[in-house]
Structures are given as C-alpha cells and as structure tokens.
Amino acid sequence: MAKSRRTSENILYLFLIPALVVYLFFYVYPMFTGLYYSLTDWDGMAKQKIFIGFRNYLDIFRDQYTRTATMNSLIYTVVVTFLSNIIGLVLALMLERRSNINNVFRSIFFVPAVLSPVVAAFIWKYMYSPQSGAINSLLRVAGLEILSRDWLGDPHLAMASVMLVPLWQWGGNVMIVFLAGLMNIPEEHHESAKIDGASYMQRLVHITLPGLRPAIIFNLIISTIGSFKTFDFIFILTYGGPGFTTEVLTLQIYKHALYTAKFGYGSAVAVMLTLLIVLFTIAELKLLTRNEEGYL
C-alpha cells in the first residue's frame, strides 16, 4: 500500500518534465550562453571565441553610443512610468463611480491597449509625419502653422514625441489596474470619513492612496520593466534617430546582433540591461513596501 502510494506520488515529477525541458533548452540555456558570450570578443563569425574577461563591460562605459543609449533608456523609463501612472490614476479616479456611461469611457480609454505596438507606432508615425501628417495638417487648418514641427525629425522633440505613444497606448491599461484596486477599498472607510467631515482631498490622501498601494506597486513595476524592454515603438518611429537622440538599449542590442555582429559586446549590453531592470524593480519594491509586510 505504502509503496503504491510512493509510485503514484512520483508521477508528479513527470508532470514537470515537458515544460521544464522546453524552458531550460530555449530560455535558460541561451541565458547562460549569453552570459558567456558577454565575456568574449566574439564577432559572430570566427570559429573561436576569445575569452576577454570583463573588457566588454568596461567598454560599455567608454562607448559613447552605449552611454547615450543608457541615458535614453533611463529617461524613457522614468518619464513613461511616472506619467502613465499619473494618467492612469487620474482616469481611474474620474471613472470610479459605477455607471453605464463610465463603462463606455473605460472601454474607450482601454482600446489602444488592445492594438499591437506595431499598429500604434505606425498610427503615430502618420500623425507626426511633417508634410502630410495629421497633427501638422490640423494645425494648418486651425491657422496655427507656426506651431507645426518635424515632430520626429527634430532632435529636441523626437524623444518627447516618442514617449507620448506609450502613454497613449498604455494609459488605459494602468487605469484598469487602478480601478480594480479601488474596488478593493471598503466603502465603509469612505463613509465613516465623510461622516467625520473629511474633504475629498483628505480622503484621497488618507484612504484611497494607501488602499491602492498594491495596485501602485504592480503598475510601477510592470511599467518599469515594460519601458526598459521597449522596442517596437522606437524601431518603427525613429530607429534611434535623429542622430542617436532616441537610441535605447534594446535597439542597440538588436543592431549588434543583426548588423554590426558584435555578439560579445551586444551580450554584455543585454546583461547590463537586465541588471538595470532588476535594480529598479528591487528599489521600487523596497521603497514602497517599507514598514509593510506581506505585499507581493
């Protein structure tokens, strides 16, 4: 009896195998080879990969292009994460009350999130296009032609123009998470605060925002990881240009893999990107779960 119990228990290990094999072979194994490549000078062609230790990592700091790309990735991530959360929060607060009309608004704000980033990027490429683009055409009709710009071609504007696209696309998605978070705050808390004469702002600061903490943590972390990983928007809108003003790390890694064939150096940049993501995620968790236990 005991023995048959044991054998049937062992079948649980078998359940794991298909998933584990695929994952180890096509994900974990490449991850470790990537780490190894990053310590070599491999150009993707040569039969031999010469081990050069951490030289690629030191080169990252000397390479002006990678430095620019790192700065751009940081700016993009911080700005997009911050603004998309503000936008999502404000929208959620505006639509907190349950009503049919609010449901319609919720759906409208969420629609862009269903589109592919590829589709979103091309829509905005058209909006921004200098001659026939929608923004400049509308400005012309409104008699505000002086305001028209080469939105993606002007080095001072390109980054800001690019960053608007994720805000447009994901703002509604952030809102949905905040709305779900708002539903978790017991109505009684608001009721009793109202009876005590608390104003809307007081209730927002003392009840709503603390109650939204798990949603805030989730949104911040998801936006941070997503923004560091961003690729499609910039690939389509500017390909890193004009000059290097919108070049980000993900695009650089892609270029090193497919065009410059600097596999070793590109892998080092990829490892650095991973470290940045892990660092930011941990920092956000530490900052927001201070004095708290059990979140996440």
Place this chain on the structure above:
Amino acid sequence: MNKGKKPKFQLSRILLRIALIFIALLVLLPMLIVLVPTFQTVQESGQGILRLPRTLNLDNYREAWRQSKFHIALRNSVVITGSTIFINIMIGSIAAFPMAIREKNKVFKTAFYTFLVGLMLPFQVIMIPLYVLMGRTLKLTNTLTGTILVYVAMTLPITIFFFSQFIKTIPKEMEEASVIDGCGYLRMFYCIFFPLMKPITSAVIIQNMIFLWNDLLVPLIMIDKTALKPIMPRVYMFFGQYYNQWNLAFSVLILAAIPFLLLFLLLQRQFIKGLSSGAVKG
C-alpha cells in the same frame, strides 16, 4: 444638508463629463484619422487627410489584401498563436499542478523560482544566443516550428505563475478526497482540477494571445522568408515598401488590427479581467 450642496455637485459632474469627453476624443482621434486614407481614392489622398472620402469604397482594402498576400500572413499568425497557446496551456498547467500542491518540496520549489526568473528577464538577454542556437545549431530559423518553440518557452513563466497561484486557492480537501477515492494524480488533475481552472485559463489565453499576435521582435530575428512571416512583421515590411501610398499601407494596418478589436468588443469583460488579474491580490 444635501440640498444646499446639490447645485455645486451637479456642476462638478458636468465639468467631469466634459473633461472625459475631451480625453476620449484625444484617445480615439488618432485611430479614426488613419481610417481616412483607407477610404480615399488615389486622387483624394493627394489632397491630404482633410479631404474626407465621398464614399466608403473598399477598393483599397481589396488591393492591400491582394498585394500583401494578407491571407498567408494571417494563416501564419493563426498557426503560430494557436499552436503556441495550445502547447503552452497543456504543458504549463500540468507543470504548475505539482508546484502548487507540493509547495514545500525542494525540487518543485526550485523549478518554480527558475520559471519566475523568466518573468523579469528582458528578451534581449537571450536574443543573440537564440539567434545563434536556432540559426546555426538547430537550423530552425525560417520555420514556424522554431518560432513556436521560442514562444512556448517565453510564455511559460507567466502561464505557470498564474496557474500555480490559482491552484493554491483550490481547497486541499479536493486532493485528499480524490486520493481516498483511489484516484491517480493524472486523473485527479484532468478530472478535478483542470475543469475548475477555466477562469484562469481564459485569462492566461487572452494575455498570451495579445502578446503573441502583436509581437514583432521574435519573428524579426527568427523569420526572413516573406511566405512565413506572421501579420505584424508583414505589416512592417509592407509599410517599408508602400511608404508613399498611405491608402494601401494603412489598409493593411487596419486589417491587422481588426481581428483583435472585434475580439475585444465581444469579450470585453474577459479581456479586462485577464489583463488586470493578479494585479491587485496584494
């Protein structure tokens, strides 16, 4: 007390409504504007986007479908998305099962954390090695099989995370009762647990579907044969070739967006639930 407040309350509600309508227009406008060139004739499109088309003719769509061989891209996308999701659910759900019901077992615990790592890593860190592994060692670039395998590996972490979190909420008594009934673990999983997992399964499917259908990067490095490209890379390529013919380029773009927009309208609640689930469990 309420009476005195009412007019002010109404006013703020009207202002709120106006603000919401304004934001909704800002959100919708870019999507509506790109519809204009798709209905314009070539002469009309020369006059810019403010020249609204007279009729809703579908010639551009027909032409764009034909020139981009859209049906081939559509087939590739359906095959890739469908197979990936099927394999992913099959092997992911059953792998999550022991991890969830034997949380303290060291092997299952280690496996679980190994999968979790994949949740955080950017694809770029495995991009170059994958390009080498698939292209040179296994010769699986330019095959749908290779692309599907990469996608299965990429989507497993989130699938396993969602499934195991969900299975943990199923009462332990379920397992004990079926053990007494002499039920093996395989039957226990398929007859008892799997049917209970329907809501989370649909959330997982929707999440993965959005990612798979919309992704550009993986096919970009895995496939360069036009005949094997799924929709998004095909759209990207078509745009490059037809950049000066907005009416055709945007027709393809709309064709690519439509399946998902329709699905969203039909399954709105599941979509929104699927995307926000796991978010606010705290």
